[in-house]
Amino acid sequence: MLLIDCPFCGKRPELEFRYAGEAHIARPADPSGLGDEAWGRFLYGRGNPRGMHAERWRHLNGCGRFFNALRDTTDDRFAATYKIGEERPMVAEPQGARKA
Amino acid sequence: MPDLSQARRSVLEGLGSSDGAHGALSLLPPISRLIFRGRISTIGRVAAAFGVEPAMEPCRAAVSGERAALWLGPDEWLLLAREGEAPAIIGRLADALAPLSYSLVDVSHRQVGLKVTGEDAQAILNAGCPLDLDRHAFPIGMCTRTLLQKTEIVLWRVAEAAFQLEVARSFAPYALRFLQQAERDL
């Protein structure tokens, strides 16, 4: 069970959280102005990186807040968690050994 | 037409507080509960009207007399007061907060209060609550939504060896039975 650092409540067990998909995919300001392909990309285009992944979590059974996290998908280590609206922090990419 | 304004029935009626193994569990009587949601800039006026200054620090409860304000989220507080006071509090806050935006909703019947006390309180709760309840990690005055096995609760440490739980009404029988079992299994 992961230990996730909620930006409001601190480190809490994964049980209290719900995963909420990839982060930093903003809803287009004017969807009607988008072509079908661009809209399709917004709806369905998601990264699936091996390594650092920016993703959303919600501290559902806690403060209820959605927030963003950087998690290394190869070993589940969180490099950072940060509030909605904050810039994606710069963190060291996982070392080569873990990418192998 | 009958007058049913006093005809209340708790969802835990008949379930008993504890089967007496250690006597650590008790049911709390009805109280007024309100969910206040709004921007932090409104909190000063809430404090003045409600008589308790809601904490800005996450997961902290503020208490004054029989009233309390529990931080549940950065824009959400659970206000507790004596039974029957909710309408007056709603009126008082409306006067004090106008014309600011906020939300205040009476949820007095939405949830049920339970109390776990005694030296085994932590162990009983940790049968289903995944948080570290050591007094350094979860000091007196700390409150948070969390889980008790398969149900959400609001957990509030009111004293060194006393925790208050708020459980959604329909989950309360489950929570109570779970705690009773945990007490037997110590």
Next chain:
Amino acid sequence: MSAPFRLGAGGRIDRSRKLRFWLDRKAYEGVAGDTLASALLANGVHLVGRSFKYHRPRGIMAAGSDEPNALVSVGSGSRFTPNLRATQVELTDGLVAQSQNRWPSLGRDFGALNDVFSPLFPAGFYYKTFMWPKSAWKRIYEPKIRAMAGLGRAPTLPDSDTYTQRYAHCDALIVGAGPAGIAAALAAEAHGARVILCDEQAELGGSLLAETKATIDGKEASAWLSDALSRLSHSPNVRWLSRTTAFGCFPHNMVGLAERLTDHLPSPSEGRPRERLWQVRAKEVVLATGALERPLVFPDNDRPGIMLADAARQYLARYAVKPGTRVVVVTAHDQAYRAATELAEAGVEIAAILDIRQDASGSWAEQARGAGLHILSSTTICATSGRHRVSSVEIAPVGRDGKVGPRSRLACDLVLMCGGFTPAIHLFSQARGKLRFEERLNAFLPDGGAEGVRCAGASRGIFGLDAAIADGVAAGEAAARDAVGGGVEAAHSPVPLPKDLDGRRLDPLPHDRSPHRVKAFVDFQNDVTAKDVKLAVREGFRSIEHIKRYTTTGMATDQGKTSNMNALGIAASALDKPLPDVGLTTFRMPYTPVTFGTFAGVARGELFDPVRVTPTHDWASAHGAVFEDVGQWKRARYFPLKDEDMHRAVARECQAVRQSVGVFDASTLGKIEIVGPDAAEFMNRIYVNPWSRLEPGRCRYGVMLREDGSILDDGVVGRLAADRFHVTTTTGGAAQVLNHMEDFLQTEWSGLDCWLTSTTEQWAVIAVQGPDSRKILERLVDDIDLSAAAMPHMSVREGHVCGVPARVFRVSFTGELGFEINVPADHGRAVWQAVLDAGFSRSLTPYGTEAMHVMRAEKGYIIVGQDTDGTVTADDVGLSWAIGKTKKDFVGKRSLARPALSDPGRKQLVGLVTEDPELVLEEGAQIIAEEPTASHRSAPHKMIGHVTSSYFSATLGRGIALAMVAGGRRRMGETLYVPMPEGSIKAVVTNPVFLDPEGKRLDA
């Protein structure tokens, strides 16, 4: 009865407490402190089981949780547990154990014929042999194989024990309470850390429990141990758990512990849980899990009486048991000399010590030599004999060229073997630690990489008592400092390998026999031999993971504790690769088997899952309601009178609502209060409907979509004030709707001034529906004008019902005039009764969800999740009228413009009526366009849709159904076919609104 192989003195047992026990109906006597294995050995019993595949007689091989052979079933009835390791079963008075995998008895077992025919059972035998006929696999082969090859029987009765669970946190979790673990616990405690120390054995101490001579800090080992435990037990910061196996290491230092609470008690008191699952979150973990002794691979190395050397020493030192009278020791490691020396001192005859190495020089070998023990170096075992117990071995010298010389025979009743030690790195590897191969030990050692997890003592290849304690102290201090801070960066650095405990061997011992005919076992529990591993390589398997699966080596319940390294060594030789290049199979949890009960905990019976009931549940229950599960809710489905079945009860309930009035508990509906000046704007964006012009006091049926255009949920929304909406959702959708709304409010539209509060449980909802509903409400309400003029259909008023503050909605899910009374939940039961009392003279009828379903289907009202799935749009179900056409945007709007979502051939909601009015279609049934003829009944047909809802409508006197049919709205009047096993059913496409399409009844 007395135990002839028990020494008169020594051991950590209590000879004054005699315990009687049974194995296979034969009574024996042991003493307090025994395990089942030590008590059997004290009675001279070695044969305790039959092997998995060949049914070969097997004995006790190890002394701990690594035992592969001695699996027994213990207990009976509802307290029957199969496949327990006799080495871990604590003896209790009256214990009843049974051997496994034998028939009719251990001594005479018919399955042993498998051994005679074993050339027929090579690795991969099943895959090669039972290929055809295909149908025979399920009927014949699999049941027979399962009956023959197997372990204990599964219990047949529900487990009468209870189980419990606990979460715990600590600064330092120390796994293993041997010398390193105890030293680590002492050091961490001294540093002020919160410590949990656990050990799988009944007594803490690990190898210290078998140290009879060593001294630590000038004290006898046993005295040092009891002092240490006393200090730990007096510390408020230490919790120590015996009989507790750390079975798995999970991400972020979560460790699973299984604590056995009552199995060691002769009669567990009722109600006391048998086991406890601990989920420990540790800031730092110290793994002091020791090392496992490796067997040697030589022909017929599996007879009862062939044991691991250090296991035999432990039986002697700890349980005062002589495991044999005349011993041959065969070894590739110095530790066996210690076993031989201590056994000799206890009066056991050592026939010879065979060392496969050319010379052994360590201090233990010197001691053995000094004691005059007969040591033969460069000597191997070519054969063993003895049916139910080893009786002799044939040994032979091995020349420098590797050639095996002439054999000679040695009589013996015990053979001890030692091929070296494998550090127990299971948990470290589960914690994703890196491993490196240490040539000198022929073992993998931890090599960093697991954050917050460190190993100490033998588990990282540090052998010898003093070295292990020093390493434990360093690890404990380092863990405590990392967890609670303070002090300098602790160095927990490698310690040089000891000189006294040298030796290793993974390859099979050389012998002079045909390699195709001998069985030299590698995996004892799964009956895998060296030959099998080599065969797998010859047949082309290269990856150790594939070799493992093909041969099943390491896949038994012991997960290859004693066998994995030997199998790996043999595979590496056969592949002609260095061992580290072959790799290691994955260590999976659990370290030793954990009962299902431990994982289930209290989640059985009424605590299996929360059962949510509404405020009128007790009333409904007392009035004979039949309930159905809707998520975790119990909802009254119908209220049968006397001998009514569901069909008749539902018909009566529907008739009452259509003709007079019915009452229904709708409390489970999800409710959300949306408050703030931007509430209407938020609603405009979240729902397809327009909300800005909805006046306070009015309601609207709202539909919301996911961003992909599919229907997420629906429900009636009442506007209580300009800045306050009372939203209802479906019963099952409440939580996800709230989540969906919060998501948009918190992330996309955080500038909107409005907030959400769940009020599902605040309100009890009592629906009063039917032409007479207003007359009933008028008797209960005095501050709301309920007249049609003052309170039209789709309106909401706040007032009082019987003096209770209430929100009264005029809404209908039945198509009749109707109201929904919302009162605070604790008042629900009393108001329900008041409604019943007020309706008594009008035969007010309580109705359940089934009648509700029938009536809404008659009206063509959909149920999200039943008539829709994740692909259905608002237009597909005829709800495009709800969409605010002038709104520029709402969630899902852009998707509706995608070509696929406006294709006229999409499935659309229609009604279906069967030609035969008595027929009720099956929900989920598929629909085709052409009538299937007899000749192509089984030919593929194009499915053009499916039935989503289907009921018998008493009001209409016929079966009615809702269905999603491709291009359905253009097919009105068409006849379609619903193929069923009994033949296809004709049905005609109709408007989905079967009753009162003009909606006149709403204002009746």
